Amino acid sequence: MPKKRKSIPVLPQWIFQGALDNAKDVILITEAEPLDKPGPKIVYANQAFYELTGFTPEETIGNDPRMLQGEDTDRATLERVRTALKAGEPIRVEVVNYTKSGQSYWLDMIIVPLRDPDDKVTHFAAIERDITAVKNLERDLMRRHETATGEVRRLAKANDIIEASRRQLCELDAENNRLISIIGHDLRNAFTAIIGFTALLEARVKDLSTAQIADEVTRIHRVVKDSHRMLENLLAYSLMQRETPEPRLQPVSVSPLVDRVLGDLEDRATPKGIVLEPPASEHLVVADERMLEVVIRNLVENAIKFSHAGGRVWISGRDVDGHSRISVSDSGVGMSEAQIRSVLDQQRVKPSVGTAEEKGTGFGLILCGQLIRKMGGQLAVRSELGKGTTFELVLERVP
């Protein structure tokens, strides 16, 4: 047996009217025609509408809802509304409206067509809710999300930097360890030689002539001096790593400094028959004297190392383009483009062997680079294979 449907009681109109009047959402009813101005004409608005908009019934009834629109009301949304209304279809949109005093608010608006018993759309009813608070919350959340995303991105970046620094530190640490082991080996070799020479001297001193003893002492002296230079470099380098001392920049006279360096390296150059030539004229630069001396000593030592027997090493100074340039040149083996690049790449020590089998850690040049940068200068290299090399120190000129 089919269930009997409960018949819906027909309620008097005042009950519907009361429900609409007292609803908390805005309710607007318009005529269906015309849709263009002056339509759709408002025929009913409930209390919530007047409270929200500030308009009076006199200003509302007979008017059309466009009076609620303004600058921030989205035109594309209104087009969608218009299309739906034309097709007699329901639609739901969110749109910005304005009160009578010009205050904007967000509206969640549902418009439905109302049909007569012949199914003809005679009116539209809109149920509208003020969603400004929700929209503001949404906007705040968006902002917070953006801030949080920005923060996450910043943290990720910071993390990348930390990671890169960590990797750099690891590399530096590995490089330092490599350096210590190379220098350690060099020093051990030097000490082995010193011990050997002195033991020999001690055992045979009575049998040796004064000239022979003098010869032995010269050999010992040379090895001790080389070791001393190596230690000086090592200490200067370790100081740079730990304390990065601020350079004391002042006008420095190049000639006496070069004379000291050349005098010191005479014992290196003489056995190879290399002539060391100081600058032809006096020259002044702005530098830290001690740092400059370490740099020039290393450059001259290098030049001697890579010069053939009977070669020349000469130092010159000149002022160019507002800078002072001190160059250390040699007539030695020279370098290829790749070798120059490798020398200027200050990341790794590259042990090398000179023309007389002189060993070296290559770290003298790393130290030079660091000291020059500390003094605000630059190191440039010009070289040609088989012809020789010029290392040029570009420093501030004495004003």
Ligand SMILES: Cc1cc2nc3c(=O)[nH]c(=O)nc-3n(C[C@H](O)[C@H](O)[C@H](O)COP(=O)(O)O)c2cc1C
């Ligand atoms: C019943 C009804 C209520 C409406 N209420 C609003 C409203 O509160 N705010 C609004 O911006 N548009 C409202 N509209 C939409 C406009 O009246 C109009 O249809 C819309 O701006 C698109 O038409 P247009 O392109 O000619 O402007 C309502 C429309 C109807 C039919």
